[in-house]
Amino acid sequence: MASKDELFKTGEPGVFYREHPTRKHGVKKDRQWVVVQVLAGKRRVSTLGWWSQEVTLGDALNRAAEYRNNHKWNLENPDQPPRPICKQDEDDAAELKRQEIERARREQEHRNITFGEYFTTRYLPLQFDHGKKSAAKEEQLYRLHIAPILAKFSFAEIMPLHIEKIGKSMKDKGLSPKTIAYAYAVIRQAWNLANNDDVTDRQHPTRKVKKPKLNNKRERFISEEEETILLEALKKRSMTTHDMAIMSLDTGARWGELAALTWQNVDLEACTARLMDTKAGDNRTIHTTTARVKEMLDRRKTTAKSPFVFPALGGEMQKQTNVVFSRVVTDLGLNDGITDPRQKVCFHTLRHTFASRLAMAGVPLYTIARAMGHHTIAMTERYAHLAPDVLRDAMVHLEKQPAAAAKVVNLDDRR
CATH class of the missing domain: 1.10.443.10 (Intergrase catalytic core)
Structure with a gap:
């Protein structure tokens, strides 16, 4: 902003100009228009454009009048968002608008991220950073079974049928129901993290997919x-x-x-x-x-x-x-x-x-x-089935005590 000594009067109240040291506009030195006003108890200097930029004295006068009118409106409407009363206000408003547009663009970009990008750049690194023991296994599940189907889709595009497709593919490869359920759980965990990151507000699609029936209890023991x-x-x-x-x-x-x-x-x-x-x-x-x-x-x-x-x-x-x-x-x-x-x-x-x-x-x-x-x-x-003799021994013990057995029978008869 220019000091008062650098400004020349235009003959119009509150409107001044400064001259460019070398550049000319026609035969005269190029002029930059400056509006100086005291509004809301504060001296406000608004530096506008140059003559060579097709900003005229009339434009400067109109801007000065607009600032005064806005100041009056602000006083009459204290419950409304204030209107700009100087160039700095306009610049601040423009910057806020720019930031708002940029934020919206980033949010849209954020929400358009594919499942693959999110999993590999956000979810998986987090598991390794936290020292999660299963991180390597989750990476393998993703790379071999989840990525081929989900990696290219955004969270908005993924449907239960995609999850079912993963389950069928894994089943066709001979993988166990437990491994398939584990893959579903990894998808669900990544999805829940995406919910927390505001990448998506949708619930995970695995909730609509029937869980594979698990029966992985090991029967084998060595002699x-x-x-x-x-x-x-x-x-x-x-x-x-x-x-x-x-x-x-x-x-x-x-x-x-x-x-x-x-x-x-x-x-x-x-x-x-x-x-x-x-x-x-x-x-x-x-x-x-x-x-x-x-x-x-x-x-x-x-x-x-x-x-x-x-x-x-x-x-x-x-x-x-x-x-x-x-x-x-x-x-x-x-x-x-x-x-x-x-x-x-x-x-x-x-x-x-x-x-x-x-x-x-x-x-x-x-x-x-x-x-x-x-x-x-x-x-x-x-x-339990490995100790069948325990129950048989109990029955034999009962047989050796007929009086006790009779009491049990009598008690049952009274019910």
Whole structure:
């Protein structure tokens, strides 16, 4: 803005001009029009355009009159948005309008983002940043099964039929209902995040798709003979995998729980280990009381160079299931001829074997549930059929006490 000394009077109240030092308009120096007014108790200087830009004295007079009229209107309408009373007000209003248009454009662009762009640039990086254990699995599910169908569509375009198409494709590839349901869950999680980010206000389409019927409960457990040959083969290939197998067989710990187990959570004297942040979302204590587990932990402790009990080769925590176990199972032919995944031997079979052996030994289901870290007894009931003699023994005991049986019958008769 110009100071008052730089301005020349036009002879019209409140309207001035300044001259360009070199540029001319016709025979005269080019002029820039300036309106100076005191409105709302404040001196307001409005620098307008140049003569050479076809801004005339008449234009400056009209603008000065407009500012005065707007000031009067503002006083008469205090409850309405104020009108501009100087060039700065106009510039501010124009900037707000520009920002509003830009914001609307970005919002539209934001809402037009494809599912693929959003998943790969927002959702997936967030899972890795938060250290989510399943992030790599979710990336694989997206890349192999979700992306081929959803990646190119915006959130406004995706319909339940697209989700059904993903499910059918995965089923045709022989994938389990649990894996298909997992893919649906990943889509739902990404969609819910998009809701929070205001990318879409639609509910996720998976809610309108029938969930695949899940029955992935493993029925397979290994016999003592299979255990012997399996452990011998593992010992030859990887002592760490061998020791993890022993720990799982005798405590029911999952592979991921063992991979994350640190020495600070192992009490060799009390024969306990504390599993942190388990799959169930809590912490639980396991008892390392069998002779072979105690011997194995003592041996590993004496040579430990890592905070992890079962570290990777570099001493860090193992990130994915060691392929040694799968290769040994294949070499031994433990899964030969088996097509049902519930009947195949995998590392999780060792946890199932632990629970199955407790059930066959007559250990109550409630105790097994506690040992396994199950939140409900329903999760443990799959092992009930392994202890059929318990109920038969109870019936025999009842038969030996006819008087007690008669009382039961009499009580029933009175109802």
